[in-house]
Structure formats: structure tokens, C-alpha cells
Amino acid sequence: MSHDHDHTAPPADIELRVKALESLLTEKGLIDPSALDELVDTYENRIGPRNGALVVAKAWADPEYKKRLLEDGTAAIAELGYSGVQGEDMVVVENTPTIHNMTVCTLCSCYPWPTLGLPPVWYKSAPYRSKVVIDPRGVLAEFGVSVPDSKEVRVWDSSAELRYLVLPERPAGTEGWSEEKLADLVTRDSMIGTGFPKSPSEIQ
Amino acid sequence: MNGVHDLGGMHGLGPIAPPAQEPVFAHEWERRAFAMFVPLFGAGCFNVDEFRHAIERMTPTHYLEGSYYEHWLHAFETLLVEKGYMGPNELDDYIAKFKEKM
Amino acid sequence: MPLVTKDLVPVIVKTGASARIAEDVAPSFNVGDKVRAKNINPLTHTRLPRYVRGKVGTVVLDHGVFVTPDTVAHGQGEHPQHVYNVAFGGDELWGGGASSKDKVYIDLWDDYLEKVEA
Numbered sequence: 001m002s003h004d005h006d007h008t009a010p011p012a013d014i015e016l017r018v019k020a021l022e023s024l025l026t027e028k029g030l031i032d033p034s035a036l037d038e039l040v041d042t043y044e045n046r047i048g049p050r051n052g053a054l055v056v057a058k059a060w061a062d063p064e065y066k067k068r069l070l071e072d073g074t075a076a077i078a079e080l081g082y083s084g085v086q087g088e089d090m091v092v093v094e095n096t097p098t099i100h101n102m103t104v105c106t107l108c109s110c111y112p113w114p115t116l117g118l119p120p121v122w123y124k125s126a127p128y129r130s131k132v133v134i135d136p137r138g139v140l141a142e143f144g145v146s147v148p149d150s151k152e153v154r155v156w157d158s159s160a161e162l163r164y165l166v167l168p169e170r171p172a173g174t175e176g177w178s179e180e181k182l183a184d185l186v187t188r189d190s191m192i193g194t195g196f197p198k199s200p201s202e203i204q
Numbered sequence: 205m206n207g208v209h210d211l212g213g214m215h216g217l218g219p220i221a222p223p224a225q226e227p228v229f230a231h232e233w234e235r236r237a238f239a240m241f242v243p244l245f246g247a248g249c250f251n252v253d254e255f256r257h258a259i260e261r262m263t264p265t266h267y268l269e270g271s272y273y274e275h276w277l278h279a280f281e282t283l284l285v286e287k288g289y290m291g292p293n294e295l296d297d298y299i300a301k302f303k304e305k306m
Numbered sequence: 307m308p309l310v311t312k313d314l315v316p317v318i319v320k321t322g323a324s325a326r327i328a329e330d331v332a333p334s335f336n337v338g339d340k341v342r343a344k345n346i347n348p349l350t351h352t353r354l355p356r357y358v359r360g361k362v363g364t365v366v367l368d369h370g371v372f373v374t375p376d377t378v379a380h381g382q383g384e385h386p387q388h389v390y391n392v393a394f395g396g397d398e399l400w401g402g403g404a405s406s407k408d409k410v411y412i413d414l415w416d417d418y419l420e421k422v423e424a
Contacts (some may be wrong), residue, residue, distance in 0.1 A: 007226075008276060013415055014233055014277070015231070016299060016302070016303075017295070017299065018237050019233070019236070019302075020298050020302045021281070021295060022236050022240065023346075024290065024294070024298045025240070025244070028289070028290070029309060030247050030309070031243040031244065031247070031310070032243065032309055032310065032311050032312065033423045034311070034312040035242075035312045035315050036226065036236060036240065036243065037239075037241050038316075039239040039242055039308045040229075040236075042234045042315065042316075043228065044228045044229060044235070045318075048228075064233075083320055083321070084318075084319050084322040085318070085323070088322040088323065088324035088325070088326070089254075089325075089369070091367075091391075099306055106210070106211055106355055107209055107210060107256075107355060108256055108259065110354070112313070118228055118238075120222070121226060121230075121272065122220050122221065122222045122223075125220075126217040126218070126268060127217045127219060127220045127221075128220045129212065129385055130211040130212060130213065130215070130217045131220070133212045133357060133399070133410050134212070134213045134215075134357075134399070134400055134404075136408055137218065137408070142219065142220045142221075142222070143220075143222060152407050152409065153408040154393075154408075154409050154410075155408070155409070155411065156410075156411045156412075157212065157410055157411070157413075158413065159412065159413065160369075160389050160415070161324070161325035161326070161413075162369055162389070162391075162413050179228035184292075190362075194222070196362055205349050205352070206346065206347055206356060210355050210356050210357075212356070213399070242315070242318060242319075243309075244308035246308065246310040247308070247310065251379075252325075253375040253378040253379035254379050256351065256379070256381075257379040259352065
């Protein structure tokens with residue numbers, strides 16, 4: 001079996017290999033292709049960072065919810081209907097004027113699927129995983145953002161079975177906004193900690 | 205094991221280069237490879253720790269050069285053979301027959 | 307074990323498979339304890355990354371009891387034990403040139419840690 005596969009253009013043999021494996025395992029009665037279809041549809045079309053954005057928006061709008069979210073992330077996230085695979089045990093960490101949080105899994109690519117969907121390629125790749133623990137501010141610079149030296153940067157290496165979601169700071173000028181509208185400000189990267197929410201002017 | 209997967213603190217692995225937009229899956233085979241995990245786990249073929257360890261045992265060059273779902277494909281093949289769900293050459297033989305039919 | 311059919315997918319997706327386990331196991335450490343990550347180099351599976359081995363940090367959270375990947379990966383049982391979040395200063399991990407202000411918070415199993423006497 002050839003191991004010199006290209007990173008960006010998978011050769012035809014991988015496509016064929018996956019197709020053959022699916023067919024062989026179906027014949028063996030180990031998998032059902034219609035279940036695979038359902039899983040693809042779930043994670044490609046139905047579960048994504050909008051879920052996490054709604055969690056963040058509710059925490060911004062509802063102080064009681066925010067308290068529950070920081071005390072027991074799993075239960076508070078489940079209140080909005082998000083739970084399950086790769087989000088079984090959740091911890092939410094709050095950005096403040098003095099603390100900026102970032103998440104990574106240095107050993108593989110653990111990521112909170114129910115709230116953020118499947119991770120982007122860069123999150124799973126060697127450059128991010130190697131660098132963020134030793135040079136978090138350098139990583140932020142690669143994303144075109146920075147935090148002041150006065151802030152503490154906390155990098156959460158979620159290489160055990162807890163999954164982390166960053167609760168970013170609520171942008172100024174959003175007083176009285178609905179949760180739906182607040183959620184439009186919340187980017188995926190702001191919940192990983194490699195970015196910030198949009199400013200009100202960016203969506204109006 | 206002190207494997208290549210244990211990346212924290214390494215230097216020189218290149219720029220992160222996050223794209224502005226990217227699809228959830230880049231290729232159809234990635235969809236199918238992704239979707240095999242839950243059913244094989246559910247069927248009791250392996251647990252998540254065995255799965256991660258199978259990825260860690262990849263040769264370092266293959267690990268670093270191979271894309272994410274290639275790691276998964278490698279782990280499926282490794283564990284299905286090790287646990288006796290398929291023979292060591294069964295997939296290759298099946299592919300050979302598959303090609304004849306195509 | 308059952309074949310995962312299309313009908314089962316939504317249930318599995320929503321439920322998942324938590325590694326948390328309802329076993330009454332005493333913790334070896336308390337929040338606030340100074341701990342050293344053990345310098346171990348097993349040939350087998352572990353979730354103790356090299357960059358924290360031998361380093362001293364502080365326990366900030368006790369997440370409760372979880373199964374242990376080091377044994378589960380090798381068919382050697384669940385070995386339930388506490389998992390803690392431990393904070394390590396940048397200077398402890400990377401030496402004097404690194405900022406002590408920036409920290410890495412990492413979840414580590416009880417077996418990975420030893421107490422550092424104050």
C-alpha cells in the first residue's frame with residue numbers, strides 16, 4: 001500500500017480505497033450506507049457554529065443563563081438542545097477584560113462538535129497544534145488579531161475528554177439586541193479564541 | 205508513545221494559513237470516511253482510544269503528509285485487520301476485484 | 307453489538323458516549339495543589355503530552371472520574387480515576403524567555419501527576 005499521498009490532491013487510490021472499504025464492510029454487515037448518508041447530512045448541513053453562536057448570544061443576553069453555562073457547560077448547552085458526540089462533557093471559559101482564552105488539542109483534533117460542528121482543517125493540522133501552546137500570541141498574529149500585553153492568554157489543551165468553548169466578550173453598542181441578532185456577531189473563531197466577534201457595524 | 209502526533213511546542217511546521225472559507229468536506233471520499241467512524245464504533249469494532257492509538261502508530265512521514273481523513277482511513281484498516289474483522293490482504297484483494305468490475 | 311441504522315443515527319449523535327464514569331474514586335489531589343506531571347515515556351497509548359512532562363503546575367479544576375485511555379486503548383480495563391485541569395506557566399513550560407503571564411491549561415489523569423510539597 002502506498003503511503004506517499006499528497007496533502008491537497010488525494011490520488012484516485014484513496015477514493016477507490018474508501019469506496020471499496022464501505023462496500024466490503026456493508027457486505028460484512030458492519031455498516032449500513034444509509035446511516036452513513038444520515039451522518040454526512042447531519043454534520044455537513046445541520047450541526048455547525050450557529051449552535052455555539054446561539055449559546056453565546058443567550059449568555060450575553062441572560063445573566064442567569066451565563067451563570068449556569070459557566071458552572072455546568074454541558075447542562076446549560078443541552079438546554080438549547082445541543083449535546084452528544086464530542087460534546088458529552090463541556091466546559092465554557094469566559095473572556096474578560098484581563099483574560100483571553102484559546103482552545104487546541106495538541107495530540108489529535110478534539111473539538112466540540114455539537115456547538116461548533118466539525119473542525120476546520122487548520123485546527124486539525126500540525127502548524128496550529130504545535131505552535132499555539134508555545135506561542136499563542138504568534139498564532140493570534142497569523143489570524144490577523146492581537147490581544148494587549150496586559151491580558152493573560154490561557155490556552156486550553158483539550159487532549160482529555162472535556163471539550164471547551166470560549167465565551168467571547170460581548171461587543172459594545174449591542175445593548176437591547178435580540179439573541180438572534182447577537183448570534184450574528186459570533187464567529188466560529190471567536191469561540192475557538194483565534195478571533196473576536198464581529199462589531200455591530202459589520203452586520204448592519 | 206512518543207509519537208509524531210504529540211506536536212505541542214514543535215517548531216518549523218509551517219504557517220497556519222487559515223482560509224477565509226472552507227467546505228466541511230473537500231472531497232466525497234472524506235464524507236464517506238468520516239461517516240464510517242460512528243457505525244464502526246457502534247458495532248463494537250473499536251473504542252476511541254484504540255482509534256487514536258492506531259493513528260499514532262502511523263509512520264511519521266505518512267502522518268505529517270496525509271490529510272486528516274487519511275488518518276481515519278488508516279486507523280479503520282489497521283484496527284479492522286488487528287481485530288479480525290478482515291484479513292490482512294482482504295481489502296487489497298477486494299479492490300482488485302472492484303477494479304475489474306469498473 | 308448492533309448495526310447502526312439510519313434510524314439510530316440521530317439518537318447516537320445526540321447522546322454520544324461520555325468517558326465519564328459513575329464510580330466513587332477518591333481524588334489524590336485538590337484544587338490549588340502544586341503538582342508535577344510525571345516524566346514517563348510509555349511505548350503504549352497515553353494522553354500525557356511530552357511538553358508538560360516533568361513540569362510543575364497548579365490544579366485548577368477537578369472534572370470528576372473518567373475512564374483511562376492508557377488502559378482502554380490496550381484492552382486493559384477502564385481504570386476509573388479523576389481528571390484534573392492543571393495550569394502551567396509559559397515560563398515553566400518553555401523557559402525563561404517565555405511569558406509567565408500566558409498559561410497552558412490542560413486536562414490530566416490522576417496517574418499522570420505527583421504532588422509537589424510546598
